[in-house]
Amino acid sequence: QKEVEQNSGPLSVPEGAIASLNCTYSDRGSQSFFWYRQYSGKSPELIMSIYSNGDKEDGRFTAQLNKASQYVSLLIRDSQPSDSATYLCAVRYNNNDMRFGAGTRLTVKP
Amino acid sequence: GAVVSQHPSWVICKSGTSVKIECRSLDFQATTMFWYRQFPKQSLMLMATSNEGSKATYEQGVEKDKFLINHASLTLSTLTVTSAHPEDSSFYICSARENEGAFFGQGTRLTVV
Numbered sequence: 001q002k003e004v005e006q007n008s009g010p011l012s013v014p015e016g017a018i019a020s021l022n023c024t025y026s027d028r029g030s031q032s033f034f035w036y037r038q039y040s041g042k043s044p045e046l047i048m049s050i051y052s053n054g055d056k057e058d059g060r061f062t063a064q065l066n067k068a069s070q071y072v073s074l075l076i077r078d079s080q081p082s083d084s085a086t087y088l089c090a091v092r093y094n095n096n097d098m099r100f101g102a103g104t105r106l107t108v109k110p
Numbered sequence: 111g112a113v114v115s116q117h118p119s120w121v122i123c124k125s126g127t128s129v130k131i132e133c134r135s136l137d138f139q140a141t142t143m144f145w146y147r148q149f150p151k152q153s154l155m156l157m158a159t160s161n162e163g164s165k166a167t168y169e170q171g172v173e174k175d176k177f178l179i180n181h182a183s184l185t186l187s188t189l190t191v192t193s194a195h196p197e198d199s200s201f202y203i204c205s206a207r208e209n210e211g212a213f214f215g216q217g218t219r220l221t222v223v
Contacts, residue, residue: 034211043116043203043217044154049210088154090212098212102153 004091006101015110019076023089023101026070032092033065033072037085038103044088048074079108112138112208116215123194123222131189131218133204139184140206145177148201148217160187194222 003026013019021035032051036044050056050063050072062075072091076083089101113136123129133143143160158179159167166179178190191198199222204215 032211036214041201041219043214046211046213092211096207098207100154 004089004099004101006087006089006104008102009105010107011104012107012109013079015079015081015108017079017108019079019083019106019108021074021076021087021089021104021106023072023074023091024070025072025089025091025099027091027093028067028070029094030067030070030091031094033063034090034092035061035063035072035074036088036090036100038088039085076106079106081108081110084108112136112206112210112213114140114204114206114213114215116204116218118218119216120219121221123220125195125222126193128190128192129194129220131191131202131204131220133187133189133206133215135185135206138206138208140187140208141184142207143181143187144205144207144212145179145187145189146203146205148203150201154203157189160189162187191220194220196222198222 005024035048037047038044048063050065056063060077064073084107086103086105088103092098115134117132141162145157146154148154157172160179160181162181168174181187203217205212
């Protein structure tokens with residue numbers, strides 16, 4: 001069973017702080033990893049993808065991947081109230097199957 | 111990123127009627143599209159995988175005769191909710207994949223009254 005696990009939250013951080021979102025996956029054959037943001041009542045939108053171990057930065061977002069630990073995270077620096085949303089971790093496997101975590105609800109308080 | 115367009119964005123229908131939802135990939139061809147359902151404050155639930163030119167693959171527990179999927183071209187998949195009932199009220203989202211990952215349509219809010 002290919003699993004993608006996320007803490008459902010809610011995760012609450014003050015404005016300006018760093019929000020850290022975590023995700024673990026079960027299949028070592030996983031190739032590609034994605035973070036999506038979903039605002040309430042809207043569909044998910046892709047914000048980051050990462051394929052190799054290490055960090056990948058895009059603006060205030062940093063994705064971190066550790067394949068040995070089967071762990072992928074998303075850091076949001078200088079968190080803003082507009083970052084309040086549910087963040088979905090997704091993993092694509094060798095057979096192109098893609099699985100989503102249940103999502104972590106983030107609230108950034110002004 | 112790639113663009114996936116879904117229509118309509120919301121629909122209200124009477125119990126017993128059928129509703130068709132369209133999903134189009136606008137700037138790429140998608141041999142495979144995916145249909146999800148999401149209830150309030152719950153995670154995405156994959157309903158079925160739509161395959162161009164062949165039958166859709168349904169997830170366990172999803173009635174194929176109730177949720178009809180047609181993928182007649184490389185850019186269009188449709189989901190028809192037949193004989194809708196209030197318990198079918200939900201947020202339906204389609205998705206297509208490209209190299210950079212999965213891209214989602216805007217979603218369709220279905221309310222059955």
